[in-house]
Amino acid sequence: MSLAPDKETTDGFIQAILAELATRLAELASTGIEAQIDLRSLPMDPPKRAALDAKLGKGDVTATIADRAGRTEVFETRYAGVWRLAHYDMHDTLLMEEIAIAPVPDILRADPTDMAEAAARLGAELALDTKKGHAND
Amino acid sequence: MTEPQTVGEMLARKGISRRALLRYAAWVTSIMALPSSMTRAMAQGIADTKRMSVIWLSCQECTACTESLTRSYSPTIDDLIFDFISLDYHEALQAAAGHQAEEARLKAMEDNKDNYVVIVDGSIPLGNMGYSTVAGHANADVLRETAEHALAVVAVGSCATWGGLPKADPNPTGAVSVSQIVRNTPIINISGCPPIPEAMTGTLAHVLAFGQIPELDHLGRPRAFFGNSIHDRCYRRPFYDKGLFAKSFDDEGARKGWCLYELGCKGPVTYNACATLKWNGGASWPVQTGHGCLGCSEPDFWDRGSFYKPLPASTEPLATPLAAGAVAGVAAGALASRAAKTRREILGAMSKPKDAADTTDKT
Ligand code: SF4
Numbered sequence: 001m002s003l004a005p006d007k008e009t010t011d012g013f014i015q016a017i018l019a020e021l022a023t024r025l026a027e028l029a030s031t032g033i034e035a036q037i038d039l040r041s042l043p044m045d046p047p048k049r050a051a052l053d054a055k056l057g058k059g060d061v062t063a064t065i066a067d068r069a070g071r072t073e074v075f076e077t078r079y080a081g082v083w084r085l086a087h088y089d090m091h092d093t094l095l096m097e098e099i100a101i102a103p104v105p106d107i108l109r110a111d112p113t114d115m116a117e118a119a120a121r122l123g124a125e126l127a128l129d130t131k132k133g134h135a136n137d
Numbered sequence: 138m139t140e141p142q143t144v145g146e147m148l149a150r151k152g153i154s155r156r157a158l159l160r161y162a163a164w165v166t167s168i169m170a171l172p173s174s175m176t177r178a179m180a181q182g183i184a185d186t187k188r189m190s191v192i193w194l195s196c197q198e199c200t201a202c203t204e205s206l207t208r209s210y211s212p213t214i215d216d217l218i219f220d221f222i223s224l225d226y227h228e229a230l231q232a233a234a235g236h237q238a239e240e241a242r243l244k245a246m247e248d249n250k251d252n253y254v255v256i257v258d259g260s261i262p263l264g265n266m267g268y269s270t271v272a273g274h275a276n277a278d279v280l281r282e283t284a285e286h287a288l289a290v291v292a293v294g295s296c297a298t299w300g301g302l303p304k305a306d307p308n309p310t311g312a313v314s315v316s317q318i319v320r321n322t323p324i325i326n327i328s329g330c331p332p333i334p335e336a337m338t339g340t341l342a343h344v345l346a347f348g349q350i351p352e353l354d355h356l357g358r359p360r361a362f363f364g365n366s367i368h369d370r371c372y373r374r375p376f377y378d379k380g381l382f383a384k385s386f387d388d389e390g391a392r393k394g395w396c397l398y399e400l401g402c403k404g405p406v407t408y409n410a411c412a413t414l415k416w417n418g419g420a421s422w423p424v425q426t427g428h429g430c431l432g433c434s435e436p437d438f439w440d441r442g443s444f445y446k447p448l449p450a451s452t453e454p455l456a457t458p459l460a461a462g463a464v465a466g467v468a469a470g471a472l473a474s475r476a477a478k479t480r481r482e483i484l485g486a487m488s489k490p491k492d493a494a495d496t497t498d499k500t
Contacts, residue, residue, distance in 0.1 A: 035173075036173030038167045040167050041167065068152055068157065087163060087164060089418075096164055098173060107156050111154075111156070113155065
């Protein structure tokens with residue numbers, strides 16, 4: 001492995017993004033404050049984007065959210081708490097990409113309203129099953 | 138089963154998850170250049186609100202604005218907006234006709250007083266009201282009546298915002314813009330011929346989520362979409378900066394993708410988001426196809442000389458529509474005060490518009 005710095009990652013722009021990430025990550029670790037970086041709004045040509053992705057690498061968590069309105073691909077980078085997200089529409093067109101600095105990206109967390117609705121639904125299903133069980137006794 | 142009360146409940150019924158809503162909010166905050174940290178607040182704001190009643194009035198128009206928004210040939214992410222709003226009146230899209238249709242408009246106005254949004258496409262004839270009527274009523278009268286108790290009026294397309302092609306010299310119908318008719322109700326101008334669909338849906342989503350209109354420019358347009366010139370964001374700009382211009386549509390420069398300035402491109406004086414959002418789901422945009430920008434989102438673009446002459450030879454000084462700056466200010470202030478009547482006031486504080494100006498009578 002070469003220890004010489006990669007030409008692209010020494011690029012000022014990439015350096016600035018990485019420095020921002022480092023600051024935000026340290027802040028997350030010490031205060032719990034989460035942050036996001038919208039990659040769509042950053043002017044990066046393909047080689048720069050590739051260099052950033054290569055530097056961040058892939059960690060050990062990958063998730064896919066697929067629903068009727070589209071798809072989101074999420075993975076943690078080599079840096080714990082730094083996540084890459086790519087959002088697609090229902091035609092699989094890339095809508096936007098972002099970096100989330102968080103213990104878990106917001107979109108992966110179950111929503112409190114959904115959880116309450118799920119609890120009610122599960123409860124109702126259980127009650128129905130119990131009723132059916134009694135009927136079969 | 139009871140009727141869903143909020144957009145969130147309605148989406149859940151349709152099997153659209155909160156995560157999908159969060160994805161949508163991430164996309165809208167991105168295209169509107171809002172801080173990413175506002176994504177959750179936007180998703181929450183949309184989920185917690187009632188579907189927004191929308192009354193769409195069509196005046197002297199060609200239906201391209203509706204076509205741009207609905208793009209019936211290919212549903213896209215921003216079609217989710219139709220789950221967030223209740224389109225209670227739209228002459229081209231509604232099933233009801235005649236008296237039933239007019240009753241639907243009046244009922245929506247009554248049921249949602251001070252909380253519905255009016256979208257207008259087309260210019261309004263004042264020369265002879267008979268040029269454009271609906272159910273025997275002149276456009277101007279219907280617009281005045283409908284706008285009076287609206288939360289906001291969104292003028293979509295360059296006809297509604299500036300008078301448009303019907304206003305082209307000699308303006309046979311006496312066409313005027315929405316801002317010359319509507320008083321005391323906030324106006325948001327989304328110009329373009331037609332306007333970019335994301336500019337319409339993003340603006341509506343912002344109003345719905347935060348109960349506030351986004352920050353507007355001096356012509357009453359959302360800065361998020363009209364804050365940069367086409368020229369500022371054009372991918373051919375490096376050629377302009379180097380002085381490399383195509384001289385005809387089939388010369389070597391045109392083939393090499395050089396700047397179209399000398400072929401009449403109006404990008405340097407046109408403010409819109411075509412260069413970044415592009416058209417048809419990001420497929421392309423006029424300059425990318427090899428044709429200069431026509432400047433269709435600017436006032437009087439239709440009367441500013443040849444589309445094919447370079448700017449200094451073809452452009453008169455930019456006309457400013459009547460009291461446009463005031464339109465922006467009225468919009469900002471008045472909507473904030475009406476929205477304060479709703480439960481959205483807390484979230485609304487997150488996106489306070491900068492401008493504030495006095496109410497202006499534009500007729
Ligand atoms: S093509 Fe038009 S918008 Fe693009 S750089 Fe040339 S003049 Fe500017």
